[in-house]
Amino acid sequence: MNFKDKVLEIVQKIPYGKVTTYGTIAALAGLPRGGRFVGGVLHFNIDDAPWHRVINRHGFISTKCLDHPKSLQKALLEQEGIEVSRDFMVNLDRYGWFPYVDYS
DNA sequence: CGAATGACCAAGC
């Protein structure tokens, strides 16, 4: 299983109404410091996973894709019942998804 | 085919 496939698998596994971080996904995929590539993988597979549920460690939307702007991500998250502040910040204490075990 | 780059995180001064 490639790192890319694991990342996509994990992102697709994020429960409805929850969000997680690049670092968490990278760690679950086997790279505790590979958060950078999670962004890269999602960038090249933007249509294969619910990328809007993935944000950075500070609960901030760091998306740079012009085709999928922050405003769209905010709307998608709010559609799932997640509160997003006007500064594109999400409360990770309430909506963060940090599984203890890997269901693979 | 070699080199550069990409939506991050945490350790080290």
Added chain:
DNA sequence: GGCTTGGCCATTC
């Protein structure tokens, strides 16, 4: 305690 640096894989040019 804030700023700088290193590091990881896949994809594109």
